[in-house]
Amino acid sequence: MYHKDKPDGSPYDQFRTYKIKKGDTLASVARDLGVEADELRWYHNMYCEIPDLIEADFKSSSEFLILAPEKYIEERKEKEKKKDQKVSLASNYRLPFAADKINESYRVKYTFEISDQIDVTEMAINVKWLATDKNRYSLFEITRSKTIHVNGLPPQFLIEKLGAKSAEVVYPLKIVVDKFGKWVDIFNYDEIESRWGKIKNEILDYYEGELTEVYIDHIEKNLTDSDTLLRSLRSDYFFRTFFNGIHVGYTADYLFKNEVSFPLEEDEEAIFEVTQKITPFLDEDGFIKVDQKGVYMDSGLGILYGYTSSKVNYSAVYFLNSETYTIEKMNVECNILSNEHIKKTIEIKLLE
Structure with missing residues (x-):
């Protein structure tokens, strides 16, 4: 033929x-x-x-x-077949959290836009499951590559170099995650604290000046105790988005309304009223799609920020493996429409 x-x-x-x-x-x-x-x-x-x-x-x-090509046709047919496949949930319409299936490396891209200025930071992060206890709390180890790019280049400025070097104190980081996939605690604080002496000496050997002293003082305050370090790391967008607790029960319509906390500023939490939903059928790539769209709830703190609920919004979209329910890729955006338009984005995608 x-x-x-x-x-x-x-x-x-x-x-x-x-x-x-x-x-x-x-x-x-x-x-x-x-x-x-x-x-x-x-x-x-x-x-x-x-x-x-x-x-x-x-x-x-x-x-x-x-x-x-024949391969192309087969791939298209397979995608169409999956597209018509309904998302399978556990009892009570719960999205399962298969913690023991997670051992992946991700490309992580942070984008911060303020007016016409755009800064992009990229790195690789590995997430590895270690254990789960009888109460279904799971232990994960997070490691971050030492290779970091800021606007496509290795760190150029002192503040960027200090940030990259000080990250060696935190990683490997072991965290505790609950049965819904939400990060709740730090497991290896003592190990992190013990690393600080060596890293501090290396920083002082390479860098000097007032900015270095201020940076060291800031790190030591964050290392005061486990709770202080936890509060500091809660502003890290990777942890807040990857371990966001999306593996919960949904309604028969695959959606519900919820409140999501997200840091608009460092160490400053904002609450969003979010509609969270699962697309009932797998997408064309065979992924489960989970959407969160929310508006800022002004509980009085909005006065401090100078924001109003109509000018701050939050959106997140997760694409999950349909067999393991683990994250394949995701994108989270927070827009602040004030005198200066501020947009914070984090994109996470499996490394090939």
Whole structure:
């Protein structure tokens, strides 16, 4: 059925093609090949020469139909099959949290926009499950790569270099996560505290000046005790978004309303009224899609921030593996529409 003996110099040599015969129509060929007619037309028109474009049907001059590679067709069929597959939840419509399935490395991208200025920080972070106790609290180890890029380059400024170096104090970090996938505590505070002496000496050997002293003082205050360190790290967007507690019970309509806490400023929490929902069917890539969309709840603190509820919004979208319910990729945005438009974004995606 496939025509392989194309004339020498044919512009379609690189493609798999079908030789159009007398009496063929787009619909009849689609039926014979087991492919949707619109799919055949779409792929052919992407790669054919302009005179060979297919409109409603083949032209009288049409000789060849460009076909998608067999692998491509199978992948499209598999995606369509998954797209019609309903999301499977546990009892009481709960989204399962399979902590023991998590041992992945992610590319993490932070973007901070204020007016016309944009700063982007990128790194790799590994999340590894270690154990789960009888109360279904799980222990995870978080490690962060030493390679960090700020606006596409290694740290250039002193504050950036100090930030990258001081992160070595925290990692590896062991945290406790509850049965809903929400981060609740730090497990290895003593280990982190013991690392500080060595890292502090290395910082003082490489850097000096007032800014370095202020930075060291700030770190030592955060290391006062486990609770203080926990409060400090709660402003880290990775932990707050990755371990956000989305693995909870939903309604029969796959949604519910909830309150989500998120740091608008360092060490300053804001509360958002959020509609949280699961798309009932897997998406075209076979992922479970979870959306959170919320508006700022002004509980009086808004006066301090200078924000109003109508000018601050929060949105998050998670794409989960349909078999393990683990995060494949996600995106969280917080917009602050004040005198200066502020937008904070974190994107997390599995490293290939």
